[in-house]
Amino acid sequence: MKKEDFIERRKKLFEKMNDNELVILLSREESELYLRFNQDKNLFYMTGLETPKTVLVMFKKGEIETTFAFIERNVPERVVWYGEKMKKSEATEISGIETIYFYDELNAVLHYYLSVAENVYVNYETSEPFASKSNALVYINELRNNYPNLKFKQFNKIISSLRSVKDDSEIEELQKAIDITGAGIERIMKDSKPGMYEYQLESMLYDTMLSNGYREWGFTPIIAQGKNAATLHYSANNTLIEENKLVLLDVGASSSNYSADISRTFPVTGKFTERQKDVYSAVLFVQKTIINMVKPGISMKELNEETAKLISKELIKLGLITDEKDYKKYYMHSVSHHLGLDTHDLGSRTSVLEVGNVITVEPGIYIPEEEIGVRIEDDVLVTEAGHTVLSESIPKEIEDLENLASGK
Numbered sequence: 001m002k003k004e005d006f007i008e009r010r011k012k013l014f015e016k017m018n019d020n021e022l023v024i025l026l027s028r029e030e031s032e033l034y035l036r037f038n039q040d041k042n043l044f045y046m047t048g049l050e051t052p053k054t055v056l057v058m059f060k061k062g063e064i065e066t067t068f069a070f071i072e073r074n075v076p077e078r079v080v081w082y083g084e085k086m087k088k089s090e091a092t093e094i095s096g097i098e099t100i101y102f103y104d105e106l107n108a109v110l111h112y113y114l115s116v117a118e119n120v121y122v123n124y125e126t127s128e129p130f131a132s133k134s135n136a137l138v139y140i141n142e143l144r145n146n147y148p149n150l151k152f153k154q155f156n157k158i159i160s161s162l163r164s165v166k167d168d169s170e171i172e173e174l175q176k177a178i179d180i181t182g183a184g185i186e187r188i189m190k191d192s193k194p195g196m197y198e199y200q201l202e203s204m205l206y207d208t209m210l211s212n213g214y215r216e217w218g219f220t221p222i223i224a225q226g227k228n229a230a231t232l233h234y235s236a237n238n239t240l241i242e243e244n245k246l247v248l249l250d251v252g253a254s255s256s257n258y259s260a261d262i263s264r265t266f267p268v269t270g271k272f273t274e275r276q277k278d279v280y281s282a283v284l285f286v287q288k289t290i291i292n293m294v295k296p297g298i299s300m301k302e303l304n305e306e307t308a309k310l311i312s313k314e315l316i317k318l319g320l321i322t323d324e325k326d327y328k329k330y331y332m333h334s335v336s337h338h339l340g341l342d343t344h345d346l347g348s349r350t351s352v353l354e355v356g357n358v359i360t361v362e363p364g365i366y367i368p369e370e371e372i373g374v375r376i377e378d379d380v381l382v383t384e385a386g387h388t389v390l391s392e393s394i395p396k397e398i399e400d401l402e403n404l405a406s407g408k
């Protein structure tokens, strides 16, 4: 990602902002010692800065568009503990923002803007899940009290439509995250055996990531054998893998904060049973059909409705239900979500697709009483011609899975 990308994103945001509107984006809390710092996604999207105590401010008044940022000042006696802080020139080099202040100047510099602005977009709202612990939220609440005429709005509302259309740099990062995830998945398919624990499969993917410089997961990996695969958010990954079971992987590495999200289901012993094959084929057929529908102008609601219709028919063929309406017993989630900086990225789950959206397509069938759970998930870019499956190269055909898993 280069500074021109961030400059372009800020330019697009100014086009959406009204007169006298202000944006204040605060960084996340500084991490505890045992965790690596993880930047607020919106602040990263707008600046590329990955440091705590960092703030972006943008203000639009008439023709004048003002942008500046705050970073932490170096404290010489703390350098031996935490190293040098980023220099102003480095912040400018990364973000393309020319005017950089220090964080301890925040109140003094902001006062003028808070006094003249009518609306302010902030990235912390009371709906934040960990609101009570967040210094950022405490700060926003202080502003609310000190500037009672100012209207506070959620930044997500104004940025959502921009973030859901990916630029070339974002697609490049997503592709890297997807490719390394795919390499790890293939290694798991080749090297896993019954008698291993699920977390040993997790370690194969993690090792593939780390060895290639990808140090972060996009989300907590799901490695689920047999009946665990029928628990949608299973993440304990600590069960012994039994003979003849299917293993469901729902995993994604992160590349520069962009998350892959791939699901594959394979027979750990190298051969599907007839029943497993029937269920797998049903999901694969639905998944391919839905992927082929992806194009600009189609809504995610339509994809969901078509998935439900197709899965209902498959469930009847599999002898699991007799009335189409009962499909929710075996398929209970949506087929798609946006993908990007967040695994479940900004962008409505009912939105009409446009060029540059990246969505998942992930139908599944879950039959706990048969200890079978199948989900197949690819990451799909919406293009003018229709779509490109960014995860195309990760195997999902029955023959390929059997060959990989049996070591052929």
Ligand SMILES: [Mn+2]
Pocket (backbone or CB within 6 Å): 261, 337, 360, 362, 377
């Ligand atoms: Mn997903």
